[in-house]
Amino acid sequence: MRTKPSLLRAALLGLCLLVAIPEMAVSAQKATQAAPAPSGRVNLEFGQGGFILSTSGGKGVLTYKGRRYPFAIGSVGFGGIGVSKVTAVGEVYDLGRLEDFAGAYGQARAGYAMGSGQGVQWLQNASGVVIKLRTVTKGVSLNLGADGLVIKFK
Numbered sequence: 001m002r003t004k005p006s007l008l009r010a011a012l013l014g015l016c017l018l019v020a021i022p023e024m025a026v027s028a029q030k031a032t033q034a035a036p037a038p039s040g041r042v043n044l045e046f047g048q049g050g051f052i053l054s055t056s057g058g059k060g061v062l063t064y065k066g067r068r069y070p071f072a073i074g075s076v077g078f079g080g081i082g083v084s085k086v087t088a089v090g091e092v093y094d095l096g097r098l099e100d101f102a103g104a105y106g107q108a109r110a111g112y113a114m115g116s117g118q119g120v121q122w123l124q125n126a127s128g129v130v131i132k133l134r135t136v137t138k139g140v141s142l143n144l145g146a147d148g149l150v151i152k153f154k
Contacts, residue, residue, distance in 0.1 A: 038091035040064035040101075042131060045087045046073055060151075062092065062101055071102065075149040084139030088121075093130040100127040105149040123149060 046058020062069045095101055105123040123131040 038093055039095035040092040042090050042092055042133070043088070044073060044133075045085070047085050056086075056149075058086075059154075064092070064095065064098060064101070069098065069101075070154045072152050072154055073149060084137050086135050086137050088133040088135040090131055090133035093132070095129050100125075100129050102151050102153050103127060103129075105131065105151065 041063045042060055043063075044058060044060025046056050046060075057074045058072075060071050060073055062071060092101065103125045105125045119135045119137070121133045121135060123133065
């Protein structure tokens with residue numbers, strides 16, 4: 001009997017994330033349309049895996065004001081099945097101070113990969129930093145859900 005309320009809470013949480021995070025992605029996309037040039041660039045790679053709940057972890061490099069800053073990434077999300085490896089490159093917008101880059105980012109995701117796939121993801125953190133990623137995914141996965149992604153400098 002306890003599983004029904006738990007499943008209902010998980011479903012409601014997932015629904016809230018699916019409604020809230022796409023709105024963040026749209027506002028992030030609008031914010032970058034007004035920006036004349038990116039503040040920095042990122043390269044990253046990470047692995048993803050999951051069955052309903054998903055996790056990922058990896059590493060990346062931020063290039064900001066001519067210097068390179070390595071960072072670690074990790075995420076926990078809702079809604080996904082499969083295992084995949086993702087490589088991505090992208091631009092960072094609205095980064096005024098280096099310390100504003102690290103932190104939690106929200107992202108919505110939908111898509112699939114069987115062998116190889118490509119996509120674009122928009123991420124935004126509480127400091128207003130926006131990251132636009134062009135991704136290449138290799139593996140087998142089906143995704144419809146939301147993630148919280150955390151970036152920490154090494």
